[in-house]
Amino acid sequence: EVQLVESGGGLVQPGGSLRLSCAASGFTFSDYWMHWVRQAPGKGLVWVSRISNDGSYTKYADSVEGRFTISRDNAKNTLYLQVNSLRAEDTAIYYCARDFNSAGDYWGQGTLVTVSS
């Protein structure tokens, strides 16, 4: 069974940092591109970042470019999102998703990041 489990969210002050993790199981992690998608409370879905299966290719939304870094450790079956210089507008549930034809076929349950003083 495919499982994606996010962790690392929490309450952080503006300008702060967090590292989000997504532990994958039930499939060959190193075969798949992966994504991060976020959803602000009561709002819609926003694609944040994407990484190739070997980590050599990454892409970011303009709103997070230069502040967020996606990475992966295929030996640990884990996807990461380093989030720096956080702003109030970054407050959201962050989901990881497995890529399937550029869509997300499996999603984790999400981890909540709250940016507030």
Place this chain on the structure above:
Amino acid sequence: EIVMTQSPATLSVSPGERATLSCRASQSVSSNLAWYQQKPGQAPRLLIFGASNRATGIPARFSGSGSGTEFTLTISSLQSEDFAVYYCQQCNSWPQTFGQGTKVEIK
């Protein structure tokens, strides 16, 4: 950035009736379009990829159509578990933008 516009914002439908949801892209995305269902407190679930292909385990009452800039998700006979928010997403170019969602509610 490609803007995805969904209509209507809310659709009120009785169980057993047909629901038709629309999604329009600001420029052509070919057939690179996905549909998701999201229920309160849950992650999105992939329903349709490639505009018309049902994802694994998705019931046949869900169907997708369209190409270019106009797309439709049809739920042929609404079941109680289908009341949710539905999002379209273009997968043709980065960033892979979503529509704002259509809420399907019980009439």
